[in-house]
Amino acid sequence: MRILVVGSGGVGDAVARIAARRGFFECMVVADYDLARAEATVAAAVAAGGGERFVAARVDASDPASVAALAREHGITHVLNAVDPRFVMGVFTGAFDAGADYLDMAMSLSHPHPERPYAEVGVKLGDEQFAVAGEWEAAGRLALVGMGVEPGxxxxxxxxxxxxxxxxxxxxxxxxxxxxxxxxxxxxxxxxxxxxxxxxxxxxxxxxxxxxxxxxxxxxxxxxxxxxxxxxxxxxxxxxxxxxxxxxxxxxxxxxxxxxxxxxxxxxxxxxxxxxxxxxxxxxxxxxxxxxxxxxxxxxxxxxxxxxxxxxxxxxxxxxxxxxxxxxxxxxxxxxxxxxxxxxxxxxxxxxxxxxxVWQTAINPVVALELLATGAWSGTGVLGPEAFDAVPFLDLLAAPAPSGYGSAWGMEER
Missing domain, CATH: 3.30.360.10 (Dihydrodipicolinate Reductase; domain 2)
Known part of the structure; x- marks a missing residue:
């Protein structure tokens, strides 16, 4: 698995720090509009034990061509979107154009109903992405949307x-x-x-x-x-x-x-x-x-x-x-x-x-990527986390390191 992380703000930076301890991927390119910020994240990941698998790059998340070109340059198999929702469609489209699978932690933006905004929905969150689900499925590609903590x-x-x-x-x-x-x-x-x-x-x-x-x-x-x-x-x-x-x-x-x-x-x-x-x-x-x-x-x-x-x-x-x-x-x-x-x-x-x-948001897509790398999760089209068996995810999240991520979840009867 070769991963492109678009965005090295708080969540993207945490993704790299968490992933540095895992061995399921071959390469992680951390890209940002601000190259210096991406380089700082890569330095932190290397210091955390990530080795030479991490590379910094510059990307314009608003431009699908920029995302696609960078993905092709590094032979990327999975694009993880770690920028804010206004850039979702640029990264989503760029990943598809590059023939890569895609994950995000927030979906395409909504637009309120023009006449009754507090009663009826207008354009809903994710509508733009689900509108092209058939294209992703026909191409045999997966877009796993809403895979942070909330949603995720x-x-x-x-x-x-x-x-x-x-x-x-x-x-x-x-x-x-x-x-x-x-x-x-x-x-x-x-x-x-x-x-x-x-x-x-x-x-x-x-x-x-x-x-x-x-x-x-x-x-x-x-x-x-x-x-x-x-x-x-x-x-x-x-x-x-x-x-x-x-x-x-x-x-x-x-x-x-x-x-x-x-x-x-x-x-x-x-x-x-x-x-x-x-x-x-x-x-x-x-x-x-x-x-x-x-x-x-x-x-x-x-x-x-x-x-x-x-x-x-x-x-x-x-x-x-x-x-x-x-x-x-x-x-x-x-x-x-x-x-x-x-x-x-x-x-x-x-x-x-x-x-x-940001750490709690970042750990979940990393766990999901590992499940996709091992084949425990698989699918095509535009899918939410609900489309996959929850047990492998929850087990991997909670299992002690080094086999798992050592982050326990809980359940209370109310």
């Missing part, structure tokens, strides 16, 4: 619950929360999102999507249906709200459930900041002219906030990604479980030099 691991949990824990499912409810704190040099708490603010604005201010059997997909207003969810391993109760996310667009394509939702524990302060950005128009992506220069307001916001890849040393706490499932167990009796994965920032920084949110 939660989708694996959904397949596991459907296959092994439940006979009927009332709700597949992704629930994410954390108790992370970032402090400045003076030790004071500061506003510093642990993930791409560009992506966070996109998914939090777009109309959230819900799926119900018999009704299909529909939307609600942002931050709707608040609930307090009690997260494990000391994180505790966090208020979660509806957010647009890929799980709701993926799970119903392969699994049966009466309802599918995604709720994220944003917190009152974060929601307040997002609402203010929206009120001021700073969430807009269309460029505006400022003193003769065209700039995107959202890009300005991203530029003035700390890079998520750099805040690890100033962050404390844990993040939890998981899936709450309710319905009837295999014995026909009512059952509720929470399947989850927790990452502690102190642990991921000490072991990988990566903050916990």
């Amino acid at each position: 691991l939660s989708d694996v949990f959904a397949r596991y619950a459907s296959d092994h824990l439940f006979s009927e499912i009332d709700e597949l409810g992704t629930r994410d929360g954390a108790n992370l704190v970032v402090r400045n040099e003076a030790g004071e708490e500061m506003f510093a999102p642990s993930f791409s603010i560009w992506t966070t604005i996109e998914e939090c201010l777009n109309p959230p999507v819900v799926h119900e059997a018999g009704r299909g997909w529909f939307t609600t207003p942002p931050f709707s249906e608040p609930e307090v969810f009690d997260f494990p391993e000391g994180i505790g109760p966090v208020e979660c709200v509806n957010v647009e996310h890929e799980e709701v667009l993926l799970m119903p394509r392969w699994l049966d459930a009466r309802r599918v939702t995604f709720k994220y524990g944003l917190g009152e302060e974060f929601i307040g900041v997002l609402k203010t950005l929206h009120a001021l128009g700073l969430d807009r992506t269309d460029p505006v002219r400022v003193k003769g220069v065209e700039v995107s307001p959202r890009d300005v916001v991203a530029a003035v906030l700390p890079d998520p890849a750099t805040i690890g040393p100033r962050m404390t706490g844990k993040t939890c990604a998981g899936l709450f499932v309710s319905g009837r167990g295999v014995d026909g009796q009512p059952r509720k479980v929470y399947l989850y994965h927790v990452a502690d920032n102190g642990t991921t920084m000490a072991e990988y030099g990566a903050q916990c949110v």
Whole structure:
């Protein structure tokens, strides 16, 4: 297997650091628009034991021809997209043109319904990719979409619950929360999102999507249906709200459930900041002219906030990604479980030099790539994680190193 990682920001960098310890691939090309950033990631991967398998390169993720040319140059078999969702189609198309398989952690962008954005779906997340699924299948190529942590691991949990824990499912409810704190040099708490603010604005201010059997997909207003969810391993109760996310667009394509939702524990302060950005128009992506220069307001916001890849040393706490499932167990009796994965920032920084949110996102596509390399997973077309047997993934994720990744997942009866 020869892998091209497009993007060496926080997640792409963590992918390389994690993969450096694994032997399932022959070569990993880490590419970024900023060559120096890609070179820094390669240096970190080499220092982590990756040897000469890692190569740095420059790429324009917005240009399919640039992605395809780089993939052909290095004989790439699998392209892993580690840039934000606005570049999905450029990398997705470039991988196809190069004859490579493809993985991503976020899908093609949505566009709200022009007249009823908070009731009906418009263009859904991933629609552009699923529209060409037949072409990928005819070419014998695989595009594994939504294979991060959320989406990704939660989708694996959904397949596991459907296959092994439940006979009927009332709700597949992704629930994410954390108790992370970032402090400045003076030790004071500061506003510093642990993930791409560009992506966070996109998914939090777009109309959230819900799926119900018999009704299909529909939307609600942002931050709707608040609930307090009690997260494990000391994180505790966090208020979660509806957010647009890929799980709701993926799970119903392969699994049966009466309802599918995604709720994220944003917190009152974060929601307040997002609402203010929206009120001021700073969430807009269309460029505006400022003193003769065209700039995107959202890009300005991203530029003035700390890079998520750099805040690890100033962050404390844990993040939890998981899936709450309710319905009837295999014995026909009512059952509720929470399947989850927790990452502690102190642990991921000490072991990988990566903050916990980007590390938790990055480990899952690496596990998936290893399963594809060994043949434990295989397929063609545009597929979500739900299309594959969950057991090999969960076993490899949790198995102690060096055979596995040594990252345990848990399950609580609720």
